Amino acid sequence: MDFTMINIVIPTVKILIVFTVVLLSVLVMTYAERKVIAFMQVRLGPMRVGPWGLLQPIADALKLFSKEDIIPTMADKWVYYLAPTLAIVPALLTFLVVPFGDQTTFFGLLKHPTSMAISDLNIGLLYILAISSVGIYGILLGGWSSNSKYPLLGALRSAAQIVSYEVPLTLAIIGPILMANTLSMKGIVEAQSKGMWFVIPQFFAFLIYTACAVAETNRAPYDLPEAEQELVAGFHTEYSGMKFAFFYLAEYANMIVVSAIATVVFLGGWLPVPGLAFLHIPAIIWFALKMGFFLFIFLWLRATYPRYRYDQLMAIGWKFFIPVALINIFVTALLVL
Amino acid sequence: MFKSEIIELNMGPQHPSTHGVLRLKLKLDGETIVGLEPEIGYLHRGVEKLAESFTYLQALNLTDRLDYVASISNNLGYIETLEKLGGIEVPRKAKYFRTLMTELGRLSSHLLWLATHALDIGAMTVFLYAFREREFILDMFEMVTGGRLLTTAFRYGGLKDDIPKELEQKIRDFIKIFPGRLADYEALLTKNRIWMKRTKQVGVISAEDAINLGLSGPVLRGSGVRFDVRKAEPYEAYGELDWEMAVEDGCDTYARYLVRLEEMRQSLRIVEQALDGMPEGEFRTKAPKVLKLPKGEVYHCIEAPKGELGYYLISDGKGTGPYRLKVRGPSFVNLQGLKPMAVGHMVADVVAIIGTLDVVLGEVDR
Amino acid sequence: MTEEKKPTTPDKQIDALKAEMKKDEPGKTVSAPRAEGTVSAKPKPAGPPKPIIVEQAHDPVSEDWQKKILDVLGDKAKDSYVASGEFTIILENGSDFPGIMALIHENGFDYLSDISSVDYSKYEGTPKHFGLSYHLYSVADNHRIRVKVFLEDGETILSIMDVWATADFHEREVFDLMGIVFTGREGLRRILxxxxxxxxxxxxxxxxxxxxxxxxxxxxxxxxxxx
Structure with missing residues (x-):
């Protein structure tokens, strides 16, 4: 009985909860994005569907469900089908190791408290980096299989961009890993509970991580692969209906993933803000707040900055971010030693 | 084992940033442009041919639809051409009011340019900010002419109606708020590192080439050429007002951006002075109901927001409409600058360069 | 201005046009100018008396810069006058036309504003079928000049693209809408x-x-x- 409980029922329940929450938060994100940017741009945003337009995301989802599924005549059909799947699955898989809180008993339902991550791998961070790299195949194949020029250019841009920016992103995380001395997501948070949040000693790493995270998720000002004004809609120009929705979902899921990593690695995970522990706010709320802050940065950037050009983006990635990240690692390593 | 090919990319006529129905045939080596050919005519309505079967007054409606974001300027150019051939003097009040309205039209056109140019380069917020102020100006147009975009303003010999009383307060409000709003746009763009990277040294054209290509307006002045029809051959009240010509020496997209921003500031100065110095008196002279012009020809040009807008009018002295009306649209000529500016740059720069040329296809295709 | 009532029905007009088009070789970029206007309207029957026509006043050339440019051109300028304050020079079409335009360019008129074409076939008192007006401007001296050339139907004219690059679009437009052929240049095809x-x-x-x-x-x- 206990065996089934611990090994099958609890993980299944946790997976269901996490996936539902992630997909719902994508809906919330689309709404929040429209509203936040709307307020920055002195307008109201969606107002028609439901009170303050709250039901807009649901209307959007229904619309996408009912859209015609168009496949270009010259498209490579199998790859064309495969690409959205390849984009969405890795994005969701990465949530496997994200610890949303310390431990929980599900309000006393369980006898033994269980971790608030689906699985607490001891190489959690490595797992995330590995899995998230697969997502690029979705974009690349989607752009290529459409057999159309704008998606092809978009896919090429994004392949170059994501490959280049994964390097500084990984390098930026190495600093905190050196300080925490572990690759486990949970371990990193626990290491921060003893000292200060890594955002303070690793401030440059945090900045580089933020910039690279924006580039990795193809968001403004690094949204070249889908630059509307240049490439119409980039790699997903030819996609419609649910396939398009999958790419859309993957983009937002990826945003949530990188925010979760930032929260765990730099912002102390579920730990309360120092000095505010007496409020007894549940760990998961802290986690959500920190993630929300990071996600807000995404929207803020989008409302403020123009877009980089392709060659300029590459130049910044290779000539600026990577050297700075390397220096950061050396300095951290010296201090840790 | 590897071979490289030149991609031929069709940009437009349906594309988010070709501003209407411009079609570009691009030849790409990777993302670098090696060849470019603009294809136009998708919006050709035969304005010049239609004008030949219209009366002079009816043809005024056609001019609205040339550069439809600055139809006030088109109206003014056309009406002034008629007045030049007819040899009629306009009352000072009408002159001042025409100047004022045209400058408001220039502001609205430049705001639209700023909005779309910024959006093309990815700065979304400026778009909405600029549209907010443009609405303000369009409200004023509605107050005066009843139309927001297609104004059909002014008549042969003056204005159609007297100036509405509520307009003055509206303009004063606008003069009060607009400098702050302009500072907002500048805060978002002028010193923005990304904006500078995207516009400096992009779309460079030397002064000699610009003159040889017949470019005009802010595009020419961004290359350091001091040519503005308002200064060179002052019409309406421009000669009596105190304002500066905006010129920059950068020759690139950033310089043209600065020129247009400065023009907005100067336009505001002109509007304020024209409003303060608005003379009393008649708003139109006596003109015949059915207009007939002497046999002959005139070419008259004004400084439209996009550049030198010229009308070449030929009257046979018999009819009540033009024998031939040729429109020299600044966008049509400026479009020739696209190829020399864009070749050698990247796809992303093409949209920046289309934006900086500020072409309106209604005027290109006519 | 009311259109004259045509004797033929629209269908017949189209047929006539189509028959005429068959004379032109299909697929040719530069179509041969038509020999005779087969669908041109019949002359107006004698009706009401002609209206009194006021002519635009032509003043003599008076200013120094105008005289200077006329001196430079010498007898190449067939006629010149000032009307509504606009200085007009009339040139002859010929093989040295681009050369004369280059000469004007050298004398300060570095900016070509516009090339306009006019069909003068229903206009009283003009020498030829078509007119071409080149509007030039001098950026440094702030002077404008109009150069006019008259052409017969079917007559070609040399391009001035080598003198002003901006002439490209203008000449293509004139060819497209008026059918005047410019020789000595590349890429003359319809534009609009x-x-x-x-x-x-x-x-x-x-x-x-x-x-x-x-x-x-x-x-x-x-x-x-x-x-």
Whole structure:
């Protein structure tokens, strides 16, 4: 009985909860994005569907469900089908190791408290980096299989961009890993509970991580692969209906993933803000707040900055971010030693 | 084992940033442009041919639809051409009011340019900010002419109606708020590192080439050429007002951006002075109901927001409409600058360069 | 201005146009100028008395810069006058036309504003069928000048693209809408209208809807053949 409980029922329940929450938060994100940017741009945003337009995301989802599924005549059909799947699955898989809180008993339902991550791998961070790299195949194949020029250019841009920016992103995380001395997501948070949040000693790493995270998720000002004004809609120009929705979902899921990593690695995970522990706010709320802050940065950037050009983006990635990240690692390593 | 090919990319006529129905045939080596050919005519309505079967007054409606974001300027150019051939003097009040309205039209056109140019380069917020102020100006147009975009303003010999009383307060409000709003746009763009990277040294054209290509307006002045029809051959009240010509020496997209921003500031100065110095008196002279012009020809040009807008009018002295009306649209000529500016740059720069040329296809295709 | 009532029905006009188009070789970029306007309107029957026509006043050339440019041109300038304050020089079409324009360019007129074409066939008192007006401007001296050339139907003129690069679009437009052929240049093809458009719409012999009707008929015919 206990065996089934611990090994099958609890993980299944946790997976269901996490996936539902992630997909719902994508809906919330689309709404929040429209509203936040709307307020920055002195307008109201969606107002028609439901009170303050709250039901807009649901209307959007229904619309996408009912859209015609168009496949270009010259498209490579199998790859064309495969690409959205390849984009969405890795994005969701990465949530496997994200610890949303310390431990929980599900309000006393369980006898033994269980971790608030689906699985607490001891190489959690490595797992995330590995899995998230697969997502690029979705974009690349989607752009290529459409057999159309704008998606092809978009896919090429994004392949170059994501490959280049994964390097500084990984390098930026190495600093905190050196300080925490572990690759486990949970371990990193626990290491921060003893000292200060890594955002303070690793401030440059945090900045580089933020910039690279924006580039990795193809968001403004690094949204070249889908630059509307240049490439119409980039790699997903030819996609419609649910396939398009999958790419859309993957983009937002990826945003949530990188925010979760930032929260765990730099912002102390579920730990309360120092000095505010007496409020007894549940760990998961802290986690959500920190993630929300990071996600807000995404929207803020989008409302403020123009877009980089392709060659300029590459130049910044290779000539600026990577050297700075390397220096950061050396300095951290010296201090840790 | 590897071979490289030149991609031929069709940009437009349906594309988010070709501003209407411009079609570009691009030849790409990777993302670098090696060849470019603009294809136009998708919006050709035969304005010049239609004008030949219209009366002079009816043809005024056609001019609205040339550069439809600055139809006030088109109206003014056309009406002034008629007045030049007819040899009629306009009352000072009408002159001042025409100047004022045209400058408001220039502001609205430049705001639209700023909005779309910024959006093309990815700065979304400026778009909405600029549209907010443009609405303000369009409200004023509605107050005066009843139309927001297609104004059909002014008549042969003056204005159609007297100036509405509520307009003055509206303009004063606008003069009060607009400098702050302009500072907002500048805060978002002028010193923005990304904006500078995207516009400096992009779309460079030397002064000699610009003159040889017949470019005009802010595009020419961004290359350091001091040519503005308002200064060179002052019409309406421009000669009596105190304002500066905006010129920059950068020759690139950033310089043209600065020129247009400065023009907005100067336009505001002109509007304020024209409003303060608005003379009393008649708003139109006596003109015949059915207009007939002497046999002959005139070419008259004004400084439209996009550049030198010229009308070449030929009257046979018999009819009540033009024998031939040729429109020299600044966008049509400026479009020739696209190829020399864009070749050698990247796809992303093409949209920046289309934006900086500020072409309106209604005027290109006519 | 009311259109004259044409004796033929629209269908017949289209047929006439189409018959005329068959003379032109299909697919040729530069169509041969038509020999005779087969659909041109019949002369107006004697009706009401002619209205009194006020002519635009022509003043003599008075200013120094105007005299200077006339001195430079010498006897190449056939005529010159000032009307409504605009200085006009009339030139002869010929093999040295680009040379004369280059000479004017050298004398300060570095900016070509516009090239306009006019069909003078229904205009009283003009020497030839077509007129071309080149509007030039001097950026440094702030002077404007109009150079006019008159052409017969079917006469070609040398391009001035080597003198002003901006002439490219203007000449293409004149060719497209008026059917005047410019020689000595590359890429003279239609610019505003479709490549396979019938006729040149700004010619006075065509009413405003004829070209459109003929082109539509052509498209319909082609669609029927394809089906």
């Amino acid at each position: 209208l479709p490549e396979d458009w019938i006729g040149h719409p700004l010619r006075k012999e065509l009413s405003k809807n004829e070209g459109n009707a003929a082109y539509t008929a052509k498209l319909v015919k082609k669609a029927r053949e394809d089906a």
